[in-house]
Amino acid sequence: MVLRWHVLAVSVWLLVGCQAGLDRGAAPPPRLADLVRGYDRETLPYFPFTASELGLQQYDRVLANDIGAAYRNGLRDICTRYRDDLRRVDPAGLSGDERVTYDVFTFRVETCAAGFAFPWYLLPVDQGGNSWPSRFPIVGSGRGQHPFKTARNYEDFLGRIDGFVTWMDTAVANMREGIERGITHPRVLMERVLPQLDAQIVDEPDKSLFYEPLRAFPASVDAETRARLTAQYTDAIQTKIVPAYRRLRAFIVTEYLPRCRDSDGFGALPDGRAWYAHAVRASTTTTLTADEIHEIGLAEVARIKAEISALRAEITAAGESPPPRFRTLDELLAGYAAVRASVDAALPRLFGRLPKAGFEIRPIEPFRERSMPSSYVAASVDGSRPGVFYLNTSELRNGGSAGVYRNLYLHETVPGHHLQLALQRENRGLPGFRRFGGFTAYIEGWALYAESLGVELGVYPSRWDRLGMLSAELFRANRLVVDTGLHAKGWTRAQAMDYLGGATPGTQLEVERYMAWPGQALGYKMGQIKILALRRKAEAALGSSFDVRAFHDEILRDGALPLDALEAKMDRWLAAARL
Known part of the structure; x- marks a missing residue:
C-alpha cells in the first residue's frame, strides 16, 4: 500500500538533550523534533495529492511517477538517511507523546528502507483497484x-x-524488465486487468470518464473558458489518455501475458520468501512469522466456526426469518440510511470524540465492480470532499437482490474507517507522517473490531445480524490461513479457493486479491486480535472503573500505530488510570 503524508503544523515537542559522555569532537545526536520536521519536509514532494489537499498549489499539477527510478532512489535515500539519524536518538528521556512518535517513526523508516530491497516497481499494475490505470479515471471523473x-x-x-x-509508459518499461528478471504477476490476474483497460479505451471523448467534469462546470467558469477547456480535455482524451491505455493493453496482450508466470504465490518469485516476509512485517507490524500467523488463523477459524454453528442452531430453534433483501439501488441505499440513523444515535455511548467530517455512500462504478470489493476513501483535509463508502452493488445486476450488511457498514464508516481516519486527519497536533500515514494492522484491525461493537451499539437486532458479523470475522480469519498458504506454503489458487469453500465468483475475487497484494489481508485479524486483547486487559485491570469511552478515545487519540507501539502506549495509559 502506498502511504501519503505531508507537512502541516508539526507539534512543538520537548527536545532531546545530548547524551552525556560524548567525545568533544563527536557530532551531537539529532533532536527528534528536528528529524520529524525534516522528514515531513523532504517527503512532501513525493506525495503531491496530499500536498494539494493542504493548499500547496505548486503540487496541483503533479502526479508523481512513483514507479520511476528517480522517485525510488530519492525516497530510498530519505528513508535510509533518517533511519540512520534516528538510531542516534536515545529514547530513554522522551515524554509519552514523544515516545509514540519515536516508535512510529522508527517503524516507518526502518520498514521503508528495508522495502527497497524488493522490486515492487516491477509489478505496477494489478486488477484490485490499487494502481493508477483503475484509480485515475475515478480522480479524473471528479469523484476523487x-x-x-x-x-x-x-x-x-x-x-x-x-x-x-x-x-503508464514507465509501467510498460518496468513490466518489460520484470519479464527479463522472471518477476511478473500471475497470468490470471492480468487477464482481469484487460476489461478495466477496455472501459477507458473509447472512440468518442464524451464517452470517457475524464469528460465528466466538463458536464458540471462551476458557475464561476465563463463560456469562453468552458469552450477552451472542453477543447483541451477532448484533445487530451484523444491524444494522451486513450493512447496510453491502448499502449498498455497492447503490451499486456502481446508481450506480458504470454510470459506471465503460472505460479500463484510470491514464494515462486526470485527471493520471494524474503519478499513475502517483508510484506508480512509491513502489514502486521509484528515480528510473527508466516507459519505462526498460519497457525493463529487455523485456531481462529475453528473457534469462529463453533460459534457460528451454535448460533445457527439458535436461529433454527427460534424459527427466525432472515432480514429482507432489496432489488433496486434506491431500496438498498434506503436500507443503509436506516442503519446509519441507528448507529449515529448510539455512537455517543461508546465514544467521547467524534469526527467533524461527513461521508457519503456511493455504488462502485460498473467498470471496476467486478474486481473491487466495498471500500472507503477518506475525506479531504479542508472539508471540501466528504469521505466515501463505495458499496459494491453487483448483486443487483441481472435481476438479483442484495442485503444490507450491517457489519460492513460499521467496518467502512462509523465506528470503523471513517471515524478513525477522519479523527486522525483532523488532528493537527500530529506530525505529518502520522496524520496522513497509516498501518494496515491498526486501520483494518480497528475496522474489524468496530464490527463487533454492533452488539453494544444495539444495531444487530436479530441473530441473523450477529451471524453476519461472525461470518465476516471468519472471512478475515480465513485470510490468515489462505494468504500465508499461498505465499509461504506453496498453495495454488485452486487450493486457496477450495479452502474458502470452492470456486465461486466471491472466492475467486478474494484469492486473486491476495495473490496481487501479498500480506495486506493479514492486517485485519491481527489488528483486531491485538485491540481485543488490550480491551480485555484494561477491563481486568480496572474492573468497575473501566470506561469504554475513555478506552476507545485513547486507542484512537494518536492515530494509526504499529501494534507494538499501540500496546506500549496503552500500557502507559492503563498504568496512569490505575493510580
Missing part, C-alpha cells in the same frame, strides 16, 4: 482527490494527465 471547483482546477488536472501518461 482532485477538485474541479475553479478554472484553475481544470487546468491543473491537464498537468496530472501528462504525469499519468508518463506513469
Whole structure:
C-alpha cells in the first residue's frame, strides 16, 4: 500500500538533550523534533495529492511517477538517511507523546528502507483497484482527490494527465524488465486487468470518464473558458489518455501475458520468501512469522466456526426469518440510511470524540465492480470532499437482490474507517507522517473490531445480524490461513479457493486479491486480535472503573500505530488510570 503524508503544523515537542559522555569532537545526536520536521519536509514532494489537499498549489499539477527510478532512489535515500539519524536518538528521556512518535517513526523508516530491497516497481499494475490505470479515471471523473471547483482546477488536472501518461509508459518499461528478471504477476490476474483497460479505451471523448467534469462546470467558469477547456480535455482524451491505455493493453496482450508466470504465490518469485516476509512485517507490524500467523488463523477459524454453528442452531430453534433483501439501488441505499440513523444515535455511548467530517455512500462504478470489493476513501483535509463508502452493488445486476450488511457498514464508516481516519486527519497536533500515514494492522484491525461493537451499539437486532458479523470475522480469519498458504506454503489458487469453500465468483475475487497484494489481508485479524486483547486487559485491570469511552478515545487519540507501539502506549495509559 502506498502511504501519503505531508507537512502541516508539526507539534512543538520537548527536545532531546545530548547524551552525556560524548567525545568533544563527536557530532551531537539529532533532536527528534528536528528529524520529524525534516522528514515531513523532504517527503512532501513525493506525495503531491496530499500536498494539494493542504493548499500547496505548486503540487496541483503533479502526479508523481512513483514507479520511476528517480522517485525510488530519492525516497530510498530519505528513508535510509533518517533511519540512520534516528538510531542516534536515545529514547530513554522522551515524554509519552514523544515516545509514540519515536516508535512510529522508527517503524516507518526502518520498514521503508528495508522495502527497497524488493522490486515492487516491477509489478505496477494489478486488477484490485490499487494502481493508477483503475484509480485515475475515478480522480479524473471528479469523484476523487482532485477538485474541479475553479478554472484553475481544470487546468491543473491537464498537468496530472501528462504525469499519468508518463506513469503508464514507465509501467510498460518496468513490466518489460520484470519479464527479463522472471518477476511478473500471475497470468490470471492480468487477464482481469484487460476489461478495466477496455472501459477507458473509447472512440468518442464524451464517452470517457475524464469528460465528466466538463458536464458540471462551476458557475464561476465563463463560456469562453468552458469552450477552451472542453477543447483541451477532448484533445487530451484523444491524444494522451486513450493512447496510453491502448499502449498498455497492447503490451499486456502481446508481450506480458504470454510470459506471465503460472505460479500463484510470491514464494515462486526470485527471493520471494524474503519478499513475502517483508510484506508480512509491513502489514502486521509484528515480528510473527508466516507459519505462526498460519497457525493463529487455523485456531481462529475453528473457534469462529463453533460459534457460528451454535448460533445457527439458535436461529433454527427460534424459527427466525432472515432480514429482507432489496432489488433496486434506491431500496438498498434506503436500507443503509436506516442503519446509519441507528448507529449515529448510539455512537455517543461508546465514544467521547467524534469526527467533524461527513461521508457519503456511493455504488462502485460498473467498470471496476467486478474486481473491487466495498471500500472507503477518506475525506479531504479542508472539508471540501466528504469521505466515501463505495458499496459494491453487483448483486443487483441481472435481476438479483442484495442485503444490507450491517457489519460492513460499521467496518467502512462509523465506528470503523471513517471515524478513525477522519479523527486522525483532523488532528493537527500530529506530525505529518502520522496524520496522513497509516498501518494496515491498526486501520483494518480497528475496522474489524468496530464490527463487533454492533452488539453494544444495539444495531444487530436479530441473530441473523450477529451471524453476519461472525461470518465476516471468519472471512478475515480465513485470510490468515489462505494468504500465508499461498505465499509461504506453496498453495495454488485452486487450493486457496477450495479452502474458502470452492470456486465461486466471491472466492475467486478474494484469492486473486491476495495473490496481487501479498500480506495486506493479514492486517485485519491481527489488528483486531491485538485491540481485543488490550480491551480485555484494561477491563481486568480496572474492573468497575473501566470506561469504554475513555478506552476507545485513547486507542484512537494518536492515530494509526504499529501494534507494538499501540500496546506500549496503552500500557502507559492503563498504568496512569490505575493510580
